[in-house]
Amino acid sequence: MKHSNKIILLASVFLLLIFFYHFPIDGEHQHQNLKHRFQLENYLSDGSSPILPIPLSLDLDPQIVALGERLFADPLLSSSGFSCLSCHPVTRAGVDGLQLSMISGGGFDSKNTPTVFNSAFNALQLWNGRLQTLEQQIDGVIHNPQHMNNSWPNIIKALLQDQDYSRAFDSLYPNGLTSSNIMDAIATYERSLITPNADFDRFLWGERDAITAEQKQGYKLFTEYGCISCHQGINVGGNLFARFGIFENHLPRNKPLTEYDYGRYSYTGDNRDKFVFRVPSLRNVAVTAPYFHDGSASTLSDAIRTMAHIQLDLLLSDEDIASIESFLTSLTGEFRGVKL
């Protein structure tokens, strides 16, 4: 044998030894792997689960939260009579329950109102993911002629007339009442709008009986069918873009398309972004009907059936839909100790 061939042979044997050392192909090891992939018991909050539990609380200044809470409910912020609370009532899971959102002066928008709960955990804001931070969203909605239809100088003038507001801003912020401090206070309040202690989160924390057998089955299907590939992370969504209608278009049949129906394309103008939306969070989804950016699904089972059909090319049985719905119900959490 030539010298160089000998070296190649020795090197191959060496590499094979390293390979078997790291990946022993015995039955026990393979069995462990399969167990890890398919056993629900492994979906714990130790990082092995694609869904992470919501923390019990965030470290926020309670006085700023209280100031933000007052601003959130105050129609002084708008010239249209709306407060943030008009469309996002926190006693109703942060949604108005309408198919399409109201607009100032009467009539309706082309989009459904998403919840404000847990929006702090969304990496992308709005149905089409156009904004990233809560502060950007507040600045946008304040100036939007269809929503608050106002300006910062107007708002500051109005708030300065109220001694409680000017005193609160002076004591909490070194530079007092400014537009960025107003945004900071509202955003801080929004960060307090989180819903820990959902049954599914208690299951993730290790409470084995926190969810029912049907909910476990629903979670298994949610994982195995592939819903989890888009709806994952702490908010079970909110962090990815995806086309709405991968296997089949989901275009409204009985009305013309609005600019908003084009999703991300409406602000990038890039053809590849047509019908691409942010994957929404499924936290508290059981109590935030109707569904989709155009409010076109009135029940959760409708939304699940449509999702399976257009995103995964699956026609689900009623039984599977019921199990997945039951699992999604276990994502309803608590705000200030009360279930949403």
Ligand code: HEC
């Ligand atoms: C007239 C109804 C209305 C008012 C008033 C309103 N919103 Fe909204 N809100 C909406 C709609 C509709 C959307 C979705 C807009 C979009 O996707 O383009 C939304 C989106 C949001 C989002 C993003 C949620 C998500 O999942 O992407 C947050 C956060 C939010 N609003 C907070 C506020 C705050 C804070 C105020 C007050 C300063 C406010 N809203 C006032 C209707 C309203």
Ligand code: HEC
């Ligand atoms: C390829 C990514 C993807 C997959 C896979 C996927 N979804 Fe979605 N899901 C989305 C997007 C994008 C939307 C938002 C559609 C819109 O903007 O109208 C959405 C919306 C939803 C909604 C409505 C939420 C709301 O607040 O309106 C539900 C419920 C839902 N999905 C459940 C599921 C279920 C159950 C499965 C599996 C059967 C699934 N999804 C699979 C991307 C996906």
